[in-house]
Amino acid sequence: MYEAEKKAIHFGAGNVGRGFIGPLLSNSGYHVVFSDVDNGIIHELNERNSYDVHILDKKEHSEPITHISGVNSQTDDVVDELADPRVDIVTTAVGPRILEKIAPTIAKGLSARRKANGGRINIIACENMVGQTAHLSRCVSEHLSPEDRAWVDENVGFANCSVDRIVPPSESGDRLDVGVEGFYEWVVDESMLKKEVRVNGMKLTKDLEGYIERKLFSLNCGHAICAYIGYIKGYKTIDEAIKDPSIHDVVQGALKEGGHALIKKHHFDPAEHDEYTKKIIHRFENPRLKDEVSRVGRQPLRKLGKEDRLLGPANMAKGYRLPIDNLTRGIAAAFLYDVQDDDQSVELQEKIRGMGIGKAVQDVIGWEEGSPEHTQVLKAHQELQEVSR
Numbered sequence: 001m002y003e004a005e006k007k008a009i010h011f012g013a014g015n016v017g018r019g020f021i022g023p024l025l026s027n028s029g030y031h032v033v034f035s036d037v038d039n040g041i042i043h044e045l046n047e048r049n050s051y052d053v054h055i056l057d058k059k060e061h062s063e064p065i066t067h068i069s070g071v072n073s074q075t076d077d078v079v080d081e082l083a084d085p086r087v088d089i090v091t092t093a094v095g096p097r098i099l100e101k102i103a104p105t106i107a108k109g110l111s112a113r114r115k116a117n118g119g120r121i122n123i124i125a126c127e128n129m130v131g132q133t134a135h136l137s138r139c140v141s142e143h144l145s146p147e148d149r150a151w152v153d154e155n156v157g158f159a160n161c162s163v164d165r166i167v168p169p170s171e172s173g174d175r176l177d178v179g180v181e182g183f184y185e186w187v188v189d190e191s192m193l194k195k196e197v198r199v200n201g202m203k204l205t206k207d208l209e210g211y212i213e214r215k216l217f218s219l220n221c222g223h224a225i226c227a228y229i230g231y232i233k234g235y236k237t238i239d240e241a242i243k244d245p246s247i248h249d250v251v252q253g254a255l256k257e258g259g260h261a262l263i264k265k266h267h268f269d270p271a272e273h274d275e276y277t278k279k280i281i282h283r284f285e286n287p288r289l290k291d292e293v294s295r296v297g298r299q300p301l302r303k304l305g306k307e308d309r310l311l312g313p314a315n316m317a318k319g320y321r322l323p324i325d326n327l328t329r330g331i332a333a334a335f336l337y338d339v340q341d342d343d344q345s346v347e348l349q350e351k352i353r354g355m356g357i358g359k360a361v362q363d364v365i366g367w368e369e370g371s372p373e374h375t376q377v378l379k380a381h382q383e384l385q386e387v388s389r
Contacts, residue, residue, distance in 0.1 A: 007031045007087045009078070011102050012094035013041045013070060019167045019178035021091050021126050023053050023065050024186065024201045030089070033081050035073040044176050045070035051176035056288035073105060082109025083116040089197060090121065092136070093163075096129040096302070103139035111144065114151040120195040122157040124188055128220060130212055130307055133160045133192075157194030162187045162211040164219055166283060168291040181289055183279075187211040210266035214273075217258045217313035219280050222251045224309050225330030226284055227296035228337050232388045238291040242284040252281060253326030258313030264320050294342075300334045301344040304364050310334060311365055318373060328373060331365065332380035336388060357381060 008025040010017050013036035025032045034045055045051075046069055052062045071077040081087060094102060106123070113121065125132040137158035141149055165184035170177060188197070190204035197204070205211060223238070229250060230241025241247050255277040263270055303309055314327040335352065339345045352360045358369050358378060367374040 005029070005086065007033060007081070007084060009033045009035055009081050009087055009090045011035045011073060011090070011092040011106075012098075013038065013045065014093065015167045015170060015178045015180075016093040016126070016165075018051065018065070018176065019053055019180040020163070020165045020184060021093055021186070022068065023063065024184075024199055025089070025091070026065050026067055027201075028199045030199075031067045031069070033078075033087075034068065034070045035078045035081075036070065037073055039072060041175065042070035042072055048176065051174070051178070054172070054177065054179040055182050056179045056286065057182040060288065073102060078105060079109045079112050082106065082121075083112035083118050085116070085118045087118070088121055088195060089199075090123045092123075092125045092127065094127070096127045096132060096135075099125060099127065099132065099136045100139045103136060104143045106136075107140045107143035107148070110140070110152055110156060111148045114148055114155075120155045120157070122159060122193050122195060122197055124159050124161050126161060126163045126186070128163070128216070130216065130312075131160055133158045155194060157192050159189045159192040160208055160212070161189065162208065162215045164215045166223075166286075166289055166291060168289045169295060171290065179289070181283060181286060183283060185211075185215070210262075210268070213266070213312070213316075214262055214268070214276070216309050217262060217316070218255055218277055219283075220309035221258055221313055221327075221330070222255050222277075222280055222284065223296050224303050225254050225326075225333065226251050227293040228300075228330065228333035229384070230293040231297055231339075232333060232336050232384055235293060237287075237289075238284050238293060238296060239287045239289065241293060242281065248281070250326050250329050251284070252277075254313070254330050255280065257317050257322060257324055257327050260322050261313060261317040261320050264322075265316065294339060297334075297337050298339070298342050299344045300337045300342075300348055301364065304331070304334055306366060314373070324373065325376065328376040329380040329384070332377045333384055335361065335364075335377075335381055336384055 008030040010022050013034035022032050050066045052064055054062050125136045163186050166181045170179055187203045187205055189208040191206050226238055226241050229247045235241040259273050310331050314324045317324050337345055338349050361377050362369050
């Protein structure tokens with residue numbers, strides 16, 4: 001193994017970990033220890049010590065990622081790594097629902113680090129979730145003794161962040177290689193860090209909320225709407241769906257509606273934000289990503305959360321008394337996402353069959369039956385149903 005002066009632990013050796021966060025850490029001089037439950041991936045990482053990231057832009061190229069290894073996250077190996085004083089940053093890309101499952105292991109590792117005098121460390125959860133690292137911090141705290149908790153409060157930085165890079169499922173025959181778009185953005189709340197961090201490609205800010213909401217209410221919002229209406233119209237990939245003028249117009253309209261609210265709240269420069277949303281549409285159009293609507297649309301109940309990518313911008317715009325016609329159309333489309341191998345989709349469709357669409361909409365998103373916005377969703381739902389028949 002390459003004996004780097006500094007090490008990073010990354011929980012989640014999936015496509016996002018190997019294609020986004022891991023490479024940035026490796027290219028910044030870290031030896032990256034991937035922690036995952038998949039023994040096959042861990043074995044490959046340890047056997048080969050390298051893999052390729054394929055940049056899927058007009059001029060496709062590959063970047064070798066080296067100085068890596070792997071440990072199983074269900075063993076004490078990762079606890080030993082967390083206690084290593086050479087480790088000064090821990091990151092995750094496991095999915096929001098898995099954070100609470102890795103929290104006991106992180107707590108055990110931090111306890112071992114305190115006893116080993118391992119020093120200060122920063123933890124950054126790189127998930128598509130508002131306040132993801134703060135949530136992880138709360139989960140970890142539940143598994144700490146009072147003595148460990150006091151040490152963690154003083155020595156462990158739990159920093160929220162905003163992450164943005166489209167990483168579709170890999171079509172490579174190689175188990176470790178991964179394809180990604182060229183664009184990426186990783187913005188971290190520097191006010192919560194306990195020690196200095198130097199990672200190439202990481203942007204530090206003291207005003208993270210604006211970045212998080214801009215990304216979640218723009219990229220993730222448009223992505224989801226494109227996926228849900230694309231599914232209704234029978235498209236397989238995002239680039240196919242966005243070429244449909246009717247879908248393009250709704251996605252663009254939703255980004256404008258959410259954008260007007262974001263500009264009001266965060267005082268973004270209107271021209272710069274307009275360029276930002278145009279770039280998002282351009283990213284959706286990339287045929288090399290082959291990004292399937294079923295991947296982007298999965299877990300519709302989570303994506304219909306009150307602070308998530310669809311309700312978040314709609315409620316913000318509503319608060320400023322701005323129009324939300326396209327956003328409500330995107331919300332309605334999510335209620336028509338019917339995929340049998342998606343547990344949340346199955347649950348949502350059962351709810352609609354049991355309660356009727358009107359009560360289901362009220363139950364899921366909290367908009368009262370008979371309210372103007374609830375009526376808008378029902379009208380759009382009926383229109384989209386006609387398209388799907």
